[in-house]
Amino acid sequence: METKILTATDIPVAVEFLREGELVAFPTETVYGLGAVATDAAAVKKVYQAKGRPSDNPLIVTVSDAAMMRKYVAEVPEAAEKLIEKFWPGPLTILFKVKPGTLPDIVTGGLATVAIRNPKDQLTQDLISQLGLPIVGPSANTSTKPSPTSAQHVYHDLQGKIAAVLDHGETKIGLESTIIDLTTKQPIILRPGQISQQELAAALGQEVLLNSGKVADSQVPKAPGMKYRHYAPAAQVIIVDQPEDFAELKVDQETGVVALDKVLSKYNFVNTYSLGADLASASHNLFAALRYFDQKASINKIYVQGFQTGSLAPAYMNRLEKAAAGKHYR
Ligand code: TXA
Numbered sequence: 190m191e192t193k194i195l196t197a198t199d200i201p202v203a204v205e206f207l208r209e210g211e212l213v214a215f216p217t218e219t220v221y222g223l224g225a226v227a228t229d230a231a232a233v234k235k236v237y238q239a240k241g242r243p244s245d246n247p248l249i250v251t252v253s254d255a256a257m258m259r260k261y262v263a264e265v266p267e268a269a270e271k272l273i274e275k276f277w278p279g280p281l282t283i284l285f286k287v288k289p290g291t292l293p294d295i296v297t298g299g300l301a302t303v304a305i306r307n308p309k310d311q312l313t314q315d316l317i318s319q320l321g322l323p324i325v326g327p328s329a330n331t332s333t334k335p336s337p338t339s340a341q342h343v344y345h346d347l348q349g350k351i352a353a354v355l356d357h358g359e360t361k362i363g364l365e366s367t368i369i370d371l372t373t374k375q376p377i378i379l380r381p382g383q384i385s386q387q388e389l390a391a392a393l394g395q396e397v398l399l400n401s402g403k404v405a406d407s408q409v410p411k412a413p414g415m416k417y418r419h420y421a422p423a424a425q426v427i428i429v430d431q432p433e434d435f436a437e438l439k440v441d442q443e444t445g446v447v448a449l450d451k452v453l454s455k456y457n458f459v460n461t462y463s464l465g466a467d468l469a470s471a472s473h474n475l476f477a478a479l480r481y482f483d484q485k486a487s488i489n490k491i492y493v494q495g496f497q498t499g500s501l502a503p504a505y506m507n508r509l510e511k512a513a514a515g516k517h518y519r
């Protein structure tokens with residue numbers, strides 16, 4: 190199969206591919222997603238195959254607005270109405286009780302809940318509203334690789350396996366959406382993202398828990414996907430928490446260094462990838478940096494700057510900890 194790169198004027202072509210049961214990758218403000226009609230079990234099965242994704246890991250359902258969401262959920266709690274009003278369209282995925290019989294089991298992994306997302310990207314909103322049906326939307330990478338923040342990343346991983354990529358340039362945020370579970374007694378964040386714990390608590394007027402992924406408490410619901418290896422380049426990733434620690438690093442031809450401009454400009458590291466000026470640009474650039482060094486067979490170790498403060502820090506560190514399998518410089 191030849192994978193086509195489509196742009197804004199090709200939306201009808203993308204709609205037709207989806208109607209025929211083919212896969213189309215689509216842009217969002219977080220990362221690119223891999224779309225198939227969510228009500229078409231055979232098409233959704235191809236998504237798992239193309240990504241090499243374990244079949245017990247359920248998919249996000251992507252809608253063009255809240256009205257479309259209401260057709261697939263059993264109930265909309267008051268808290269969800271508040272968050273939708275404030276954050277949709279935007280980088281927030283909400284777990285609902287699924288309306289029985291509306292979505293195939295392959296989408297939800299047979300769970301009683303469904304994760305629904307309304308991304309802020311005009312091309313994708315047009316795509317879904319013209320299709321008139323929701324699409325599944327896992328990140329459009331090969332399973333275990335960093336999520337794609339450009340159409341080129343998608344093409345690299347999935348060329349020949351999907352019908353098309355709808356190209357809308359680099360994604361803005363660069364880290365996947367915040368996932369919140371409102372089906373539990375207390376709202377709990379299953380995956381941190383740009384919309385922070387503090388913002389969610391303020392919007393709800395209620396405490397919101399953050400599942401750090403570190404607790405082994407079986408009472409705490411988890412996003413099933415969080416148990417898998419993730420964002421992992423072939424090289425060993427090591428987190429450098431303090432900027433001054435970069436001064437001591439033993440760096441050779443086989444080492445990559447990923448840090449802010451102000452850190453990189455102090456030293457003469459051979460292989461570098463800039464995270465830009467601040468934590469926002471670092472979040473935007475993290476996955477591209479990991480992919481950049483993954484392409485270089487000679488690199489066997491990658492030092493990446495960590496961040497302890499800033500509202501994006503929990504989301505950034507959550508992805509980086511997974512890429513590094515928890516390994517810190519000290
Ligand atoms: O920003 C995003 O959310 C991107 C863009 C493309 O929309 N999508 C994305 O999808 O990150 P994915 O599949 O890579 O991650 C979704 C996570 C997985 O860890 C999955 O296990 C979890 O959401 N998930 C999906 N349905 C769930 C459910 N019913 N209950 C708990 N977790 C669920």
Ligand code: MG
Pocket residue numbers: 327328336
């Ligand atoms: Mg993913």
